[in-house]
Amino acid sequence: MDAKTAMLNRAGEIIDSYGSKRENIIAIMQDIQAEYKYLSGDVLSLIAEKLGIGVAKVYSVATFYENFSLEAKGRHIIKICDGTACHVRKSQPIYDAVYKYLGLSGKRKTSDDGFYTLETVACLGACGLAPVMTLDGEVHSKMDPDAALALLENLKKEEGAAV
Amino acid sequence: MAKGIMTIDGQRVSFDGEKNVLSVIRKAGIEMPTFCYHSDLSTYGACRMCVVEDGRGKIDASCSMEPRDGMVIKTNSARLLKHRRTILELLLASHDCNCTTCEKSGKCHLQALAQQFGVRNVRFSDSRERAEIDTSSPAIVRDPNKCILCGDCVRVCEEMQGMNIIDFVNRGSQMRVAPAFNRMLSETNCISCGQCAAVCPVGAITVKNEIGEAWRAIHNPKLRTVVQIAPAVRVAVGEAFGLSAGDNVLHRLVTALKLMGVDEIYDTTFGADFTTISEAEEFKARLKAGGPFPMFTSCCPAWVKYLEKENPRYLHNISTCKSPMEMFAAILRDKYKAKDEEDGLKTYHIAIMPCTAKKMEAAREEFKQNGQPDVDLVLTTREIIDMIRESGIRLEELDLEAPDLPFGLGSGSANIYGVTGGVAEAVVRHCIPDKSRNALREIAELGLRGDEARKEVTVHLGDQELKIAVVHGLINARNLLKEMDEGKSFFHLVEVMTCHGGCVGGAGQPEGLNAVKIKRGEGLHAIDDTSMIKRAERNPVATRLLNEMGEEKAHELLHVSYVKD
Numbered sequence: 001m002d003a004k005t006a007m008l009n010r011a012g013e014i015i016d017s018y019g020s021k022r023e024n025i026i027a028i029m030q031d032i033q034a035e036y037k038y039l040s041g042d043v044l045s046l047i048a049e050k051l052g053i054g055v056a057k058v059y060s061v062a063t064f065y066e067n068f069s070l071e072a073k074g075r076h077i078i079k080i081c082d083g084t085a086c087h088v089r090k091s092q093p094i095y096d097a098v099y100k101y102l103g104l105s106g107k108r109k110t111s112d113d114g115f116y117t118l119e120t121v122a123c124l125g126a127c128g129l130a131p132v133m134t135l136d137g138e139v140h141s142k143m144d145p146d147a148a149l150a151l152l153e154n155l156k157k158e159e160g161a162a163v
Numbered sequence: 164m165a166k167g168i169m170t171i172d173g174q175r176v177s178f179d180g181e182k183n184v185l186s187v188i189r190k191a192g193i194e195m196p197t198f199c200y201h202s203d204l205s206t207y208g209a210c211r212m213c214v215v216e217d218g219r220g221k222i223d224a225s226c227s228m229e230p231r232d233g234m235v236i237k238t239n240s241a242r243l244l245k246h247r248r249t250i251l252e253l254l255l256a257s258h259d260c261n262c263t264t265c266e267k268s269g270k271c272h273l274q275a276l277a278q279q280f281g282v283r284n285v286r287f288s289d290s291r292e293r294a295e296i297d298t299s300s301p302a303i304v305r306d307p308n309k310c311i312l313c314g315d316c317v318r319v320c321e322e323m324q325g326m327n328i329i330d331f332v333n334r335g336s337q338m339r340v341a342p343a344f345n346r347m348l349s350e351t352n353c354i355s356c357g358q359c360a361a362v363c364p365v366g367a368i369t370v371k372n373e374i375g376e377a378w379r380a381i382h383n384p385k386l387r388t389v390v391q392i393a394p395a396v397r398v399a400v401g402e403a404f405g406l407s408a409g410d411n412v413l414h415r416l417v418t419a420l421k422l423m424g425v426d427e428i429y430d431t432t433f434g435a436d437f438t439t440i441s442e443a444e445e446f447k448a449r450l451k452a453g454g455p456f457p458m459f460t461s462c463c464p465a466w467v468k469y470l471e472k473e474n475p476r477y478l479h480n481i482s483t484c485k486s487p488m489e490m491f492a493a494i495l496r497d498k499y500k501a502k503d504e505e506d507g508l509k510t511y512h513i514a515i516m517p518c519t520a521k522k523m524e525a526a527r528e529e530f531k532q533n534g535q536p537d538v539d540l541v542l543t544t545r546e547i548i549d550m551i552r553e554s555g556i557r558l559e560e561l562d563l564e565a566p567d568l569p570f571g572l573g574s575g576s577a578n579i580y581g582v583t584g585g586v587a588e589a590v591v592r593h594c595i596p597d598k599s600r601n602a603l604r605e606i607a608e609l610g611l612r613g614d615e616a617r618k619e620v621t622v623h624l625g626d627q628e629l630k631i632a633v634v635h636g637l638i639n640a641r642n643l644l645k646e647m648d649e650g651k652s653f654f655h656l657v658e659v660m661t662c663h664g665g666c667v668g669g670a671g672q673p674e675g676l677n678a679v680k681i682k683r684g685e686g687l688h689a690i691d692d693t694s695m696i697k698r699a700e701r702n703p704v705a706t707r708l709l710n711e712m713g714e715e716k717a718h719e720l721l722h723v724s725y726v727k728d
Contacts, residue, residue, distance in 0.1 A: 041344055054327020059343035064334045 007036055011043045015050045022051045025061055029068055037077070038069040074110045074117035076155060080133045080148075083123030090144075091131040095120065097145035101152065115156065167232025172239065182206075184225040184236065185213050193238055196247065196276050198254075198364050199313035200226040203663070203677050204322055207314050211250055212276070216240050244280070251277050256287035258365070259308035266304075267366035270674065273311060274365075294339065299349035301526050302371055302519040303360055307339050310367035316340060316359035323663060325638035326469075328353045340367070352472040356465040356637070356661045357519030357670025370519050370671060374546050374553075377513060380539070381424045386511040387503070390420055391491050392566070393431040395517035395581030395666035396544045398686035399673055403548040404558040408679045409686030414563035416547075419556050421564065430566045431514070432573020434491025435580045435589070438462065439699035440709065441484045441721050442586075443593035446656060450627065455480055457632070457647075457654040460586050462486045464524035465661035467725055469637060474644060475727070483722045487580060488514050488521060489530050492537035493720040494708070495570065513540045515547050517581065517669035520661070529723050543671025569704045575694030577702075582684035583635040583665035584611035584618060587658040591622055591631070592698050603697060612688070614664065614681055617643065619654075635660040635668075 001009075014031045018024035028047060033039055039062055048055040062068045080086075080095045098118055102111040110117045126132050129141030133148060140151060166179045169187065176191040183206065188195050198210035208227040215225045215236040222242065237243070255277060262268050294307035314331065317340060321327045328351050332341045342351045360368045381388050397413035406412060417428050446458055461467060461482040470477050485493065492512055499510045514521065518541075524530070525538040542550075551558055565571065576592050579585030588611045595602060609620045611633055618633040632654045634640045640659045646652040662668040664680035667687065675683075696702055709717060 044343070054321065054330065055343040056327045056330035057321070060330040060332060063332045 004040075004042065007040065008042055008046055010035065011046055012050070015047060020050045020052075022053055025051060025053075025058070026065075029062060033068060037073040038071055040072070041070075044070075071110070072114075074114050076115060076136050077117050077119065078133060078135055078152070079119045079121040079124075081122075081124050081126075081131060082120045083127065083130075085123075085127035086131040089130040091133075094131060094133065094143055094145050094148050098148055098152065101149055115159075116152065165230055165232070167230070169230060169232070169234035169236070171236055178230045181230055184215065184228040184230050184234070187230050188213075188215070188225060188236075188238055195225065195238060196279070197226065198272060198276075198311060199315060201315050201318070201362055204315065204318045204362075207318065210311070210313055212247055214243055214246055216243055222246070248280050248282055251280055251282045252285050253287065254311050255282065255285045257289055257291055258311060259306070265309070265366040266369040266372060267309075267363075271366060272364035291336075297347050298371075299347035300353060300355060300371070301523040302355035302357055303348060303353075304369050304371055305348060306367055306369070307341065308367075309365050310340055311365055312338060312340065313364060314340070315362040315364065316368055319358045319362045323636050323638060324354075324356060324358060324661065325641045326352065326354065326356075329359065352469075354465040354468040354472065354637075354661065355520040355523040358662060359670075360519065361670040361672075361674065370543055370545065371522060372546065373522075373540055373542065374550055376540050377542055377546070377550065380511040380513065383511075385509060387426050387499075387506070387508040388424075388511050388513060389427045389429065389495060389499075390425050390513045390515060391429045391431045391434065391488065391495075391570075392416060392515045393488065393517055393581065393666065394435070394578045394687055394690075395669060395672065395683065396515050396547070397690075398581070398667065398683040399517065399544050399675075400548060400551075400558070402673045402675070402679070403552075406559060408675065408682040409684075409689070411686055411690055412558065414565060415558050415561045417566050418561040418564040419551050419554075419558055422556055422561075423550065423554050425513075427567050429491070429495075429570035430573045431487050431491055432577030432580070433570045433702070433705060434487035434489075434494070435577035436574050436699040436702040436705040437490045437494070437709065437721055438484050438487045438580075439574075439576060439586075439589040439593055440705070441490075441717070442482050443590045443699075445482055445484060446590060447594065450624075450629075450655070457657040458482055460656075460658045461725075462580065462586055463520070463659060463661050464518070464527075465520035466637070466640065466659045468520065468523065469640075469661070471725060477644065478726045481725060483724055485530075485721055485723050486524065487577070488516065488541075489524065489537060489723070490721050491570065492530070496532065496537050497716075497720055511539050512537065513542060514538045515542050515544070517544050517666045517672045518662075519543060519670045521671075529725070544669075545671060545673060548673065572696075572702060572704050574696040574699050574702050575691035576698055578687050578690045578694065581666040582612075582687045583660050584613070584633045584658065585665065585687070587611050587620075587631055587633050587656060589699060590656065593700060594624060595622070598698070614677070629655045631656045631658075633658045635665055636663040637661045 011032050015028050018028050032043055044058045045055050048058045080091055082091050102116055102118060124132055131143050132139055132141050133143050168175055168177050171188055171191050176187055178187045181187045185195055196212045198212055199207045206226050208224050211224055213225045214222050215238050216222050218235040262274055297305040317330050320329055329340055329342050332339050357370055360370050380386050397411050398409050400416055401410040401412040402408050420428050449458055457480055459481045461484050503510055522541045525536055525541045530537045576589035591606055610618055611620055616636060616639045620631045622629045634643055667683035668680040
């Protein structure tokens with residue numbers, strides 16, 4: 001079974017676990033995204049089919065919420081806080097440095113090797129530690145561009161060694 | 164339903180069952196402006212043009228307000244007028260205002276209301292990215308740059324047709340109406356019914372305009388332009404020229420087309436008589452063979468397309484008869500082959516239809532011979548209205564003229580093809596052996612006619628009891644299929660029309676709410692009532708041709724299979 005079929009099977013299980021009810025569409029999407037980090041076109045079509053609603057309606061819901069991603073994400077997710085406190089304590093240069101380090105362009109948020117995805121977040125509630133960033137959910141405080149890049153280099157080296 | 168009295172602008176108005184305050188206001192003679200309110204659809208409440216002010220100065224949208232006894236509202240206070248003007252200004256700011264060259268110019272609600280409310284200056288600049296215009300559909304053009312996000316198209320597609328091809332995408336300033344995954348319409352299951360274009364208050368979704376091609380053909384001396392006119396067109400064209408919905412203007416339309424330079428003018432009802440005879444014969448054959456049931460009617464191209472795209476297993480049930488338009492065209496091509504060679508001309512065949520999906524049907528491979536479509540061009544009722552206007556012809560003042568022979572003759576039962584229940588009634592008239600006047604009256608009273616979403620009728624034919632259903636509005640057909648899937652219902656014959664009301668409610672017709680569609684249908688029944696020939700098999704030209712044709716030729720010209728193996 002290839003990865004795509006496996007993902008669709010698992011998505012089907014999740015939809016069934018909610019009784020294929022259309023009022024659960026958001027919970028279903030959240031659960032699928034929690035496992036696969038994004039919602040593929042095939043997954044959206046499957047949701048539409050199983051809930052008995054149009055694909056356009058499912059796509060409408062998926063694009064309404066910022067939280068849902070329709071593009072595959074990298075293995076590790078970097079979130080840089082751009083809330084007010086972090087912003088005034090210079091979070092933007094950190095974002096710019098990481099953006100450049102990953103070789104991103106335009107609206108592309110994932111590095112070519114599929115290792116990292118870069119996102120911003122409005123506030124992590126850790127304003128006293130500003131500027132902050134998270135790497136796979138782990139909060140790193142009082143960052144600057146060099147520290148951020150060192151963090152990313154490190155993780156890459158560790159995984160590289162493991163592989 | 165609530166009953167009572169409310170005060171609107173100081174005037175006491177009674178209400179009884181109106182679904183919202185907006186309807187009560189309109190009943191009181193005040194034309195409340197709206198974009199997103201369409202009385203045939205659900206209430207959305209997005210445009211806020213219909214706002215009213217209550218006694219305490221609270222402002223709310225009247226479309227989503229229930230009438231209450233003792234309510235006091237104002238519809239035209241200074242604040243309300245200011246709000247409406249601001250809304251219009253904001254809409255205009257994010258709207259492609261190239262009005263003079265817009266397809267919808269003169270019929271655009273935004274243009275009309277901006278004019279009405281005296282908006283002469285827009286203070287805000289348009290910061291949106293330009294979106295690509297989608298011309299991929301054979302029937303519909305989508306220009307998102309003109310969209311005001313009223314959602315009428317989204318709701319008609321979902322609520323009346325059950326298709327949900329387009330919906331809102333993104334949110335806030337990024338919001339658009341688009342198909343899933345921002346695809347082109349041609350990459351979706353869109354069936355070209357065009358109802359989205361019919362309800363669009365602006366020029367964001369329009370019917371593909373092919374007037375230019377029509378003029379080129381008419382003015383080309385090497386082409387013989389031959390026109391066929393569908394039943395539903397004749398009871399709607401007059402609306403654009405000050406006549407009432409339902410007035411039969413076929414004979415004025417013939418005069419107008421002659422003035423415009425069309426060579427020969429025929430009537431689609433001629434083709435419809437062939438359809439009735441062929442479809443009734445097929446039905447009788449199926450009764451003898453024991454199926455497959457139900458037999459679905461095949462005249463509506465959007466319905467056929469729906470089955471192909473979303474329910475192909477029912478394609479075996481659809482009648483193998485071509486639609487009246489395509490039967491007419493196939494016969495015309497066959498008969499004019501020799502004539503064209505003799506006269507050194509090429510026949511260019513234009514069909515005037517109430518329908519946008521006919522543009523899609525005409526382009527289907529099944530209806531082409533050596534790459535040449537049997538119908539070269541489909542013009543909608545609205546396009547022919549525009550052409551008449553362009554020619555400076557005052558239709559209402561023209562003399563009457565009859566369509567040409569031999570293909571200008573159709574029975575009364577062919578005229579009612581344009582209204583829901585008509586095809587089924589025509590087939591029943593043909594099948595029932597009793598041909599007396601009273602038998603016709605009984606058939607008329609069976610319950611095939613009328614505006615109900617689904618009509619179910621039992622007809623006795625000999626010792627057989629035939630169950631017939633008539634549905635219009637695709638969502639009702641989809642629900643029927645679902646019931647059949649579950650084994651809950653069984654019919655021998657099912658007439659399906661994708662648009663509400665049948666072809667009289669087609670998206671190629673002038674704008675009109677349900678009440679107008681019903682009047683057009685009554686107009687078609689009136690034509691039937693006054694026709695000398697009531698049944699297809701009594702059409703002398705059609706029966707003679709059919710006899711001459713022979714079985715093999717008839718099969719080639721009149722039948723088609725949509726089943727893909």
